[in-house]
Amino acid sequence: MTGRKKDLVNLPAKTDYAVGYAKPPAGSQFKPGQSGNPKGRPRGSKNKVPALNEERLKDIILAEAYREIKVREGERSVSLPMAQAIVRALAVNAAKGQHRAQRLFAEMLSTTERQNKALADEWLETAIEYKVEWERESERRARLGITDLAEPLPHPDQVIINLNNDTAHVQGPMTKKQKEVVEHWTQKRADWADEVEMLDEQLAKDLKDRTRQFFEDDKQRSLKLIAMVDDLLDKIEY
Structure with missing residues (x-):
């Protein structure tokens, strides 16, 4: 069969009238007593709500869980996140002796403590491994006289392990950016x-009241700023 004959194989069937405006092909015309849509319109299709994206639904649930609501607490009203208010109500009902609330609250508490313990154990293991490995590396560098490599951050000396209560924490900055911030404020x-020391020297002189007050105000401002930095460094145990 030639190419041209192949092209003719699927030609539409002939009709006994000209297809044109208001004259569709006979095969596609509506037939008496037969619906053009046999299955009909799907029930509820007109008002069907689009399905929410899974991630968006999670955002909605979390937004509701942490939405602030007013609850009565004794003689006053307090604002609490929805999730906290629900847990508090559950705990109160458990304390009142409701067996279902007691069982549910005990299960929640047990699950939470178990998860926290697992996270704490994982953190302790990570901290110990970090400290031990970097101490070995520091000893290796010292033994071989290697001085051109950067120190680890945090330094292993900053990682404090307390095996008495199975805890670990880091003293001081943990990242390069944090270290830059700490060094800046230090x-x-x-x-x-230095400014306070200089102002003390000036205040030791015989000054006019107005000048003395100016230096005293400056000194108090500097002392206040020093206290703020000390508080910041204390919080990170630096």
Whole structure:
């Protein structure tokens, strides 16, 4: 069969009238007593709500869980996240002796404590491994006289392990950015301390009341800033 004959194989069937405006092909015309849509319109299709994206639904649930609501607590109203209010109501009912509430609250508490313990154990194991491995590496560098490699951050000396209560924490900055911030404020603290020392020298002189007050105000401002930096460094145990 030639190519041209192949092209003719699927030609539409001939009709006994000209297909045109208001004259569709006979095969596609509506027939008497037969619906053009046999299955009909799907029930409820007109008002069907689009399915929510799974992630968006999670956002909605979390937004509701942490939405602030007013609850009565004794003689006053307090604002609590929805989730906290529900847990509190459950705990109160458990304390009142409701067996279902007691069982549910006990299960929630047990699950939460078990998850927290697992996370704490994982953190302790990670901290110990980090400290041990970097101490070995520091000893290796010292033994071989290697001095051109950067120190780890946090330094293993910053990782404090307490095996008495199975805890670990890091003293001081943990990242390069945090270290830069700490060093910046440590330097500012030193500058303010120098300023206080200079102001004390000026205040030791015989000054006019107005000048003395100016120096005293400046000193108090510097002392306040030093205290703020000290508080920041105390929080990170630096």
